[in-house]
Amino acid sequence: MTTTLNPRFTFDTFVVGAANRLAVTAGRTVAENPGSAYNPLFIYSGSGLGKTHVLMAIGHAAKTLAPQLNIEYLTLDEYVEAFHAAIAAGQGDAFRRRFQNVGVLLVDDVQFLTNRKEMQTELLRLTEALQQSGHQIVLASDRPPAEIADLDERLISRFSGGLVVDMGIPDYETRVAILRRKAEERGSSFQPGVLETVAKVEFPNVRELMGALNRIVAFQAVNDTPINAEAVRKVLGVRTGESPPAAGSPAAASPGASPDEFSQFLTDVSFTVGKAVEAWRARVTEAVLRWEGEGYRTGRLEKLLDQERPSAVDGEIAAYVLDVERLKALEAEVATLDPQASGDKVFHDPGRMAEAEAAAARVREGAAPPPAPSAAFPLDAYMAGSSNDVALNAARDVISKPGKKYNPLVIVGRSGLGKTHLLNAIGLELAKKRGAVVACLSTQGFVDELIAAIDGNRVDWWRARYRRCTALLLDDIHLLAGKERTQEELFNLFNQFLDTERQLVFTAPAHPNTLEGLEERIMSRLEGGLVAEVGEPDKELRRGALERLLKQQHIRADAALLDYFADRPVDSVRSLTGLVQRVVEAATSQEVPVTAGLAREVLEGVPPRPPPGARRTAGARTSGLVVSSAGGVRSREKMVWDWPAASDRVIEEVR
Numbered sequence: 001m002t003t004t005l006n007p008r009f010t011f012d013t014f015v016v017g018a019a020n021r022l023a024v025t026a027g028r029t030v031a032e033n034p035g036s037a038y039n040p041l042f043i044y045s046g047s048g049l050g051k052t053h054v055l056m057a058i059g060h061a062a063k064t065l066a067p068q069l070n071i072e073y074l075t076l077d078e079y080v081e082a083f084h085a086a087i088a089a090g091q092g093d094a095f096r097r098r099f100q101n102v103g104v105l106l107v108d109d110v111q112f113l114t115n116r117k118e119m120q121t122e123l124l125r126l127t128e129a130l131q132q133s134g135h136q137i138v139l140a141s142d143r144p145p146a147e148i149a150d151l152d153e154r155l156i157s158r159f160s161g162g163l164v165v166d167m168g169i170p171d172y173e174t175r176v177a178i179l180r181r182k183a184e185e186r187g188s189s190f191q192p193g194v195l196e197t198v199a200k201v202e203f204p205n206v207r208e209l210m211g212a213l214n215r216i217v218a219f220q221a222v223n224d225t226p227i228n229a230e231a232v233r234k235v236l237g238v239r240t241g242e243s244p245p246a247a248g249s250p251a252a253a254s255p256g257a258s259p260d261e262f263s264q265f266l267t268d269v270s271f272t273v274g275k276a277v278e279a280w281r282a283r284v285t286e287a288v289l290r291w292e293g294e295g296y297r298t299g300r301l302e303k304l305l306d307q308e309r310p311s312a313v314d315g316e317i318a319a320y321v322l323d324v325e326r327l328k329a330l331e332a333e334v335a336t337l338d339p340q341a342s343g344d345k346v347f348h349d350p351g352r353m354a355e356a357e358a359a360a361a362r363v364r365e366g367a368a369p370p371p372a373p374s375a376a377f378p379l380d381a382y383m384a385g386s387s388n389d390v391a392l393n394a395a396r397d398v399i400s401k402p403g404k405k406y407n408p409l410v411i412v413g414r415s416g417l418g419k420t421h422l423l424n425a426i427g428l429e430l431a432k433k434r435g436a437v438v439a440c441l442s443t444q445g446f447v448d449e450l451i452a453a454i455d456g457n458r459v460d461w462w463r464a465r466y467r468r469c470t471a472l473l474l475d476d477i478h479l480l481a482g483k484e485r486t487q488e489e490l491f492n493l494f495n496q497f498l499d500t501e502r503q504l505v506f507t508a509p510a511h512p513n514t515l516e517g518l519e520e521r522i523m524s525r526l527e528g529g530l531v532a533e534v535g536e537p538d539k540e541l542r543r544g545a546l547e548r549l550l551k552q553q554h555i556r557a558d559a560a561l562l563d564y565f566a567d568r569p570v571d572s573v574r575s576l577t578g579l580v581q582r583v584v585e586a587a588t589s590q591e592v593p594v595t596a597g598l599a600r601e602v603l604e605g606v607p608p609r610p611p612p613g614a615r616r617t618a619g620a621r622t623s624g625l626v627v628s629s630a631g632g633v634r635s636r637e638k639m640v641w642d643w644p645a646a647s648d649r650v651i652e653e654v655r
Contacts, residue, residue, distance in 0.1 A: 005063075005073055006499045009056035015181055017174025020050060020167040027054050027138075031061035034069070034104050034136035038163035040127060041138045042110075042145060045167035047524040048205030051140040052495075054167070055106045058138055062104050072099070073106040077492050080119050081460070089343035096122075100129045103136065110141040114149045124155050142521070170206060175199035178206060179213055186405070188217050190227065197229040201236060207528030212236055214406055214530035222393045280313045281305065287317050296324055297349040323350035330360040336468045370439035370465055373427025373473065382418065382425050383548070383573065385541030391532035395422055399429040402471060403501035406530035408494075410477075411507045413534035416572030419507040422534070423473050426505055430471045439466060440473040447479065447486050454485075466493055471503040477526070478508050481517025494525050504529070537573055542566050545573045549580055550594075560596040568603075579603060 016024050023045075029037045041058075045051045059071045074082070086095035099105060105126075113120050130137045144166070145151060145159040170178065179195040198216065203209045219235050220227045227235070284305055288298045300320055304313060331347040341363050346356045379399075384392050397405045409426075411419045427440035453462035466472060472493065480487050497504050508515060511533075512526040537545065543566040550557040570576045579599075586602045587594045 004499075005056045005059045005071075007060075009053045010060045011057045013181075014050065014053055014057055015170075015174060015178045017170050017177070019170050019174065020045075020054070023051075023054055023165045023167045024057075026163055026165050027058045028061065030136055030138060031058045031104075032065060034062055034066075035130075035134040039131055039136055040159060040162040041136075042141070042159045042162060042164040043138070043167065044141045044144050044164070046169070046205055047142055047521045048207030048528060049167050049169065050206055051142075051167055052108055055108055055138060055140045059104060059106050062136075066103075069103040070101065071104045071106070072102045073108070075108045075492065075495065076110055076112045076119075077488075079107060079123075080116065083119070083122060085343055085460070091343065096126070096129075099126055100133065100135075102130070105130060105135070105137045106140075107137070108140045110139045111143055111148050113151055113155075117152075120152045120155055124152065124158060127155075127158050169202075169204060170209075172199055175203075175209060178209060182210060182213055183217075186217065188220075190216070190220070191229075193229045194227060194232055197232045198236070205524060207524050211527045211529060211531060218390050218394050218397075218406070218530055218532065221397075222389045283317065284313060287320070291320075291324060295348050296327070297351060299351055320350055323353055326353070327356055330356055334360050334363045336464055369437065370469060371441040371445065373424040373431060373438060373440035375428065377421045377424035377428070379425035379429055381548075382421055383537075383541050383545045385538050385544070387535035387538050387541060388418065388422075391422060391534050394530055394532045395426050398426060398503055398505065402430055402433070402503040403497075407498060407501070408504035408506055408526060408529035410512060410526050410529060410531045411505070411534060412509065412511055412531060414509060414536075414572065416574030417534045417536065418573060419534055420475050423475055423505060423507050427471065427473045430503060433470070436471065437469045438471045438473070439469045440471075440475075442475045443477050443479040446474055446490075447483055450486050450489060463489070463493075467496060469502070471505070472497060473505040475507050476509075477506040477512075478510075478515045478518070480522070481515065484519075487519050487522050491519075491521055491525075494522070498525075536571050537576075539566050542568075542570065542573070542576055545576060546580065549577060553584060555584065555594050558595075561594065561599065564596040564599055 011024065011028060014020075014024065023043050026038055026041055027043070030039075030041050043051050043054060056073060059073050062069055063071050083092075083095060086092055107123075113123065127137055139159065141148065144164060145156045148156075176196055176199040179199055183190065183195065194216065198209070198212050201212065203212065215235055216227055216232055219231070284301055288301050288305075291298050291301070301317070304316060327347050327350060334341050334344075334347070341359065344359055346352050346359055349356075379395075382392065391411050394406050394409055395411075398407075398409050411422055413419055424440055427438045430436055431438040450459075450462060453459045480490065494504065496502075506526065508526075511531055512518065512523050515523070518526075543562055546562055546565050547557055550561075565576065565580065568576070568579060570579065583594055583599045583602050587598055590598075592598060
């Protein structure tokens with residue numbers, strides 16, 4: 001399988017600076033003269049510095065200059081996955097021939113060759129074959145070849161035999177240029193000095209620089225006045241000069257031939273055969289050659305040639321073509337659900353249509369949709385206030401333009417502040433769009449699903465299940481800590497979703513760069529979107545949440561009751577809900593209405609004030625004198641030392 005080149009990743013959209021100029025120059029040279037300049041070209045840099053952008057830009061430039069050139073881009077994991085699928089289907093040699101005939105092969109994330117001896121051997125063989133045939137290979141990694149652990153010395157030598165070039169952290173001037181271009185692309189304008197202030201912060205990569213831009217865009221969107229340089233420093237939480245807080249292309253019709261060349265070949269064959277035999281035999285022979293070239297069984301067509309003069313030849317050919325198109329559709333559908341099943345030969349034999357339909361149905365039945373957002377958390381039930389206005393505004397932008405503005409969106413805040421509610425609310429709104437497949441679940445559920453898939457040897461099916469989604473929303477992303485395999489799978493999904501502008505949303509208890517156990521490549525991508533914080537609810541938000549909660553329980557909310565609860569020191573709406581529930585349960589057990597007095601008694605241990613004029617009941621009467629254990633005499637007539645209500649707290653001096 002291969003990944004389509006992202007149309008946004010071209011040389012025209014890449015900002016060139018001192019730190020990346022050599023890599024871009026080499027990339028342009030390779031695109032203009034594939035196979036003859038630097039072969040292989042090996043580009044390395046830290047995460048988020050643009051190596052994938054340059055890799056795809058090479059592909060776009062080469063394709064523009066030579067449209068007939070066969071260009072393929074894929075990550076190392078995709079290459080490994082495709083190789084294993086081909087071996088399992090008995091198509092290993094065909095797989096090798098396919099990639100050896102690629103004009104420009106772009107391979108990303110080569111660092112994952114570590115501990116994969118078999119794939120190192122395959123890549124070495126492929127690199128040698130491409131070089132010998134004059135075809136170009138370009139590789140990208142987060143480290144130079146010599147620093148990739150356990151890498152075959154022959155591969156290191158082969159990679160180093162071309163050109164190895166690094167991309168560094170952009171300097172101040174480049175950062176300003178990047179910010180200006182991205183702000184212009186988004187239609188955002190800022191006061192003079194704002195972008196320059198952001199650029200002075202020494203972010204470790206461009207992805208986090210974009211995250212900072214997202215934050216100031218979001219901040220300005222929810223405030224009446226434009227953001228200024230001082231506000232930028234507060235939003236980013238740093239002082240000037242400081243660093244941020246720590247932390248598929250289709251196969252060619254025949255080997256070596258472009259689609260245009262193959263079409264010309266068919267035309268020539270048709271012309272030659274047509275002169276020697278009857279016209280109908282020429283048409284059948286042409287169809288046989290065409291569909292055999294695309295890998296389909298042609299027994300049905302060949303039987304026509306055994307007849308003297310079959311009737312309705314054109315109708316037979318048309319029916320065969322319709323069956324082939326149906327097989328292509330079935331295979332494409334199965335490929336999204338279970339890539340291994342898509343290699344079944346039944347999908348290339350029009351004579352076995354019934355079997356193909358049955359095979360697709362079996363895969364379809366096993367492809368349960370991913371967990372959907374909970375209907376219990378609609379967007380109109382989410383309480384808005386000053387503590388969550390940035391997050392809520394960003395959520396609305398994500399809903400209106402999924403995958404385009406804030407991707408990913410990371411909602412952070414302590415437990416009980418409504419992160420899960422907002423996550424599901426976003427998912428519910430995105431699911432309303434035509435053709436949407438929204439996955440929304442806890443990170444622990446995501447991990448458990450992968451474990452079950454590994455245990456049942458259905459990892460490919462599990463991957464396909466999420467790759468077909470239009471949006472992926474994970475709650476409590478910090479639970480990925482220490483789970484290396486799940487982080488690797490999420491990393492691959494992350495890249496695919498970003499490349500195809502599909503929305504990603506996550507929640508976390510704190511800013512991603514403070515979460516322990518997350519790999520740098522995951523953390524970097526989380527920070528590359530917008531990190532929006534949800535704070536403790538203010539008084540107005542608490543009051544609004546209380547009104548809604550009491551209304552749901554059919555309880556009359558008088559002003560005194562609302563004021564009492566709104567003034568209570570609570571750190572989350574969840575805590576407030578717990579307090580209300582305690583009072584409601586007490587009212588139910590005592591068969592009395594819910595009032596501010598009852599709430600005070602339940603939550604503070606203060607009994608309600610007796611009605612005016614009511615006599616207090618007393619126990620056994622005494623002389624009124626009590627001998628204190630500490631010495632001296634206390635008089636009940638001179639001291640009230642056990643009071644029923646706050647207004648009775650009167651203490652007189654002992655005489």
